[in-house]
Amino acid sequence: xxxxxxxxxVSRHFGSVRAVDDVDLEIAEGEFFAMLGPSGSGKxxxxxxxxxxxxPTSGHIEIFGETAEGVPPYRRNVNTVFQxxxxxxxxxxxxxxxxxxxxxGVAKAERxxxxxxxxxxxxxxGYGDRQxxxxxxxxxxxVALARALINKPKVLLLDEPLGALDLKLRxxxxxxxxxxxxxxxxxxxxxxHDQGEALSMADRVAVFNHGKIMQIGAPEEIYRAPRxxxxxxxxxxxxxxxxxxxERLAGRRAWASLRPEAIRIASGDGEQAxxxxxxxxxxxxxxxxxxxxxxxTMLLPAGVPVPATGQTIAIEWNPADLHxxxxxx
Amino acid sequence: xxxxxxxxxxxxGGLFGTLSDVLWRNPRLTLFLMLAPPLLWLGVIYLGSLFxxxxxxxxxxxxxxxxIKYEWTLKTYAELxxxxxxxxxVRTVSMAAAVTLASAIIAFPxxxxxxxxxxxxxxxxxxxxxxxxxxxxxxxxxxxxxxILAKEGILTWLFAKLHLTPLLEAWLALPVIGGNSLSxxxxxxxxxxxxxxxxxxxxxxxxxxxxxxxxxLEASSDLxxxxxxxxxxxxxxxxxxxxxxxxxxxxxxxxxxxxxxxxIGSSRLFIGQAVYAHQGTAGxxxxxxxxxxxxxxIMGFYLWMAKRQGAFDAL
Numbered sequence: 193x194x195x196x197x198x199x200x201x202v203s204r205h206f207g208s209v210r211a212v213d214d215v216d217l218e219i220a221e222g223e224f225f226a227m228l229g230p231s232g233s234g235k236x237x238x239x240x241x242x243x244x245x246x247x248p249t250s251g252h253i254e255i256f257g258e259t260a261e262g263v264p265p266y267r268r269n270v271n272t273v274f275q276x277x278x279x280x281x282x283x284x285x286x287x288x289x290x291x292x293x294x295x296x297g298v299a300k301a302e303r304x305x306x307x308x309x310x311x312x313x314x315x316x317x318g319y320g321d322r323q324x325x326x327x328x329x330x331x332x333x334x335v336a337l338a339r340a341l342i343n344k345p346k347v348l349l350l351d352e353p354l355g356a357l358d359l360k361l362r363x364x365x366x367x368x369x370x371x372x373x374x375x376x377x378x379x380x381x382x383x384x385h386d387q388g389e390a391l392s393m394a395d396r397v398a399v400f401n402h403g404k405i406m407q408i409g410a411p412e413e414i415y416r417a418p419r420x421x422x423x424x425x426x427x428x429x430x431x432x433x434x435x436x437x438x439e440r441l442a443g444r445r446a447w448a449s450l451r452p453e454a455i456r457i458a459s460g461d462g463e464q465a466x467x468x469x470x471x472x473x474x475x476x477x478x479x480x481x482x483x484x485x486x487x488x489t490m491l492l493p494a495g496v497p498v499p500a501t502g503q504t505i506a507i508e509w510n511p512a513d514l515h516x517x518x519x520x521x
Numbered sequence: 522x523x524x525x526x527x528x529x530x531x532x533x534g535g536l537f538g539t540l541s542d543v544l545w546r547n548p549r550l551t552l553f554l555m556l557a558p559p560l561l562w563l564g565v566i567y568l569g570s571l572f573x574x575x576x577x578x579x580x581x582x583x584x585x586x587x588x589i590k591y592e593w594t595l596k597t598y599a600e601l602x603x604x605x606x607x608x609x610x611v612r613t614v615s616m617a618a619a620v621t622l623a624s625a626i627i628a629f630p631x632x633x634x635x636x637x638x639x640x641x642x643x644x645x646x647x648x649x650x651x652x653x654x655x656x657x658x659x660x661x662x663x664x665x666x667x668x669i670l671a672k673e674g675i676l677t678w679l680f681a682k683l684h685l686t687p688l689l690e691a692w693l694a695l696p697v698i699g700g701n702s703l704s705x706x707x708x709x710x711x712x713x714x715x716x717x718x719x720x721x722x723x724x725x726x727x728x729x730x731x732x733x734x735x736x737x738l739e740a741s742s743d744l745x746x747x748x749x750x751x752x753x754x755x756x757x758x759x760x761x762x763x764x765x766x767x768x769x770x771x772x773x774x775x776x777x778x779x780x781x782x783x784x785i786g787s788s789r790l791f792i793g794q795a796v797y798a799h800q801g802t803a804g805x806x807x808x809x810x811x812x813x814x815x816x817x818x819i820m821g822f823y824l825w826m827a828k829r830q831g832a833f834d835a836l
Contacts, residue, residue: 243739244742244743264742265739265743266742266743271743271744274736274739276736278734278737278740280737280740280741282758282759291741291746295745295754339744340744343744
């Protein structure tokens with residue numbers, strides 16, 4: 193399979209701020225790739241480097257094997273779905289979607305036809321005559337998607353496209369985007385700060401922090417085997433155990449990650465812990481416990497009796513679930 | 522029981538306390554009180570006197586006695602269409618159109634810079650720079666320009682220093698826009714009009730450009746638009762309401778001005794000068810009133826055209 197986007201030693205500095213710092217990255221053709229990280233971690237700048245809105249301070253970027261530095265956005269066959277959608281307010285929905293073809297000089301009748309097709313693809317058939325101002329947030333999002341997809345880009349960039357939608361709509365769009373990506377076979381690069389979104393949608397995830405990539409891998413890999421404290425905590429908010437604790441529990445002196453759902457109430461002997469609080473989540477109950485001075489979060493599935501606050505319980509986990517991490521940070 | 526523990530606090534009492542409560546309960550009354558004085562001013566004093574003036578245009582003047590005949594007639598308007606008067610109208614409207622076009626072209630890059638790149642103190646400097654000319658007296662500026670444009674002025678000197686005198690002379694030799702020197706030519710009038718009204722074009726254009734998010738321009742570029750195409754299909758349509766607003770200023774101010782063409786330019790009259798002459802020394806109030814109707818009609822037509830072109834759609 194061909195490489196769609198390749199970064200080698202790419203940096204983008206704004207004055208003294210290193211927004212992207214020495215990043216190496218390879219995105220395969222047809223992949224659904226997520227860039228995950230807190231705000232200011234450099235993920236959006238990476239996306240803008242691919243789109244061409246930013247130029248790297250140093251390093252080399254290739255898109256489908258061709259050098260991308262110095263190439264303006266309008267000469268890249270890459271399209272973006274913007275966070276604020278950036279629909280043109282003075283154009284109708286059909287003219288918005290048909291903007292790319294219009295720029296390329298496609299005749300009016302033909303581009304109206306392909307705009308209608310693109311709108312049908314995003315479940316908005318017959319919306320062409322409306323103005324962007326008359327649409328809901330979710331509909332605008334779909335128009336922005338259709339406007340990008342009509343150009344049949346080699347890479348589709350999505351900048352936190354679901355951030356402004358409410359929960360129900362977001363879940364629906366997640367599924368639709370995934371299905372769309374599978375049917376079209378276009379490389380999707382998706383920026384998000386929502387780890388659940390990244391894990392559920394992407395084939396591979398890159399976790400960003402302070403302009404660097406902390407870890408790249410399949411969602412299961414990142415979730416199961418975080419390499420650093422930051423990844424363990426940011427992806428799925430794990431219990432991060434200090435080296436002394438790990439040494440006592442697993443015999444190795446290093447930081448370790450223990451997922452809340454891996455901890456259960458022991459049937460026989462186990463580690464002694466005191467319950468300090470709980471919050472009801474519906475499908476599960478989150479329990480805060482204190483295990484010899486170490487605060488832990490555990491997840492009890494619905495149906496398991498919930499111990500009262502202040503009660504001392506015995507807890508256990510499979511030794512394989514205690515993941516010892518390689519990196520120090 | 523202390524006050525802090527009460528759920529509902531007692532009224533403040535006094536005139537202002539009671540008044541606050543009454544106004545809070547009657548938002549319409551508040552609105553009425555706020556709008557009544559300006560509306561009264563606008564309605565009675567401004568519009569009232571304007572209509573009183575316009576009514577005069579339907580009277581006529583007795584050619585022998587020079588007195589106004591208070592009978593409804595369109596005779597004055599017929600007089601307006603006489604070649605000499607029509608000339609004045611065409612001259613003024615052409616000048617206003619040229620000034621507006623030039624202002625729009627000069628103002629756009631300045632407004633674009635201010636809206637997209639200037640931040641912090643550079644933005645403050647921009648506002649200062651754009652508005653500084655408005656701080657000094659209009660007459661002082663116009664007389665300053667007279668000196669700059671005069672035959673013995675700095676501009677002639679500059680052209681000579683740059684060995685471009687033939688260019689200036691060739692320009693002045695042109696029919697209509699030329700003349701003895703820049704200060705007595707239409708070119709001079711035009712330059713001063715553009716200088717004086719430019720701030721009124723820059724500020725609304727800048728305000729309109731400020732409202733165009735960066736992502737809009739990036740989206741156009743992302744979809745394949747070259748900078749020229751982005752300008753044509755996104756930036757210009759979105760800035761148009763601001764440019765139209767600015768052009769309303771530059772166009773109507775030029776239409777009505779009577780001082781600049783009197784100080785700088787040929788001795789041929791503009792509408793403002795005609796109004797001034799007819800209502801003053803000539804005592805022909807009806808014709809002066811008819812002349813003032815011309816800019817109003819032109820502006821009304823201009824706004825209607827702008828609306829039809831969709832200039833206000835992006836508001």
